[in-house]
Amino acid sequence: MNHSERLEIFDKVRADYEKFLTAILWKLTGDRELFTEAMQNALLIMWKNVEKLEGENAGGYIYKIALSANSKAWRNRIGKNGDLPEYEIRDNKETDGNIDHEHLAIKLRKAISQLSERQSSAIVLRYFEQKDYDTIAGKLKCTNAGARSHVSKAIANLKNKLSHLYEVEVEK
Numbered sequence: 001m002n003h004s005e006r007l008e009i010f011d012k013v014r015a016d017y018e019k020f021l022t023a024i025l026w027k028l029t030g031d032r033e034l035f036t037e038a039m040q041n042a043l044l045i046m047w048k049n050v051e052k053l054e055g056e057n058a059g060g061y062i063y064k065i066a067l068s069a070n071s072k073a074w075r076n077r078i079g080k081n082g083d084l085p086e087y088e089i090r091d092n093k094e095t096d097g098n099i100d101h102e103h104l105a106i107k108l109r110k111a112i113s114q115l116s117e118r119q120s121s122a123i124v125l126r127y128f129e130q131k132d133y134d135t136i137a138g139k140l141k142c143t144n145a146g147a148r149s150h151v152s153k154a155i156a157n158l159k160n161k162l163s164h165l166y167e168v169e170v171e172k
Helices: 003-029 032-048 058-078 086-093 101-113 117-128 133-140 144-171
Strands: none
Touching (some): 032 058, 101 144, 117 144
């Protein structure tokens, strides 16, 4: 199946099941950030398996995709062992309002988008998709050491780009 056929099927299925998928994911997540992450996961899974979405069983398959995407979004938030990450606990304790987390998230996304393609891919795969270095190396077509280097350089670049935000927030 060529790219244009895949795109045509994906667009049709997405249009036909958008309200269904949105309703399921919102009910499962109940949180805007989790919903957004789950929706992105669901659309990615749909794209990867677009040939299975043709036919009368598409609704059931999309329901399973929604469940998987929701599970992945929750696993990313709470971790594989079920404990909240330290930064989540720390963020929840901050009630003084000095740090605008949405503002910081926007700045982080912008900073990641300004990295080189390999560094941004490496950081997203490692920290947002929680992939190991072997998987990152495979996707970036480099060695394991190369994948580690891309992640390390991306972190250093992000620290440089975002360090002024932390200093400004602390001074308040």
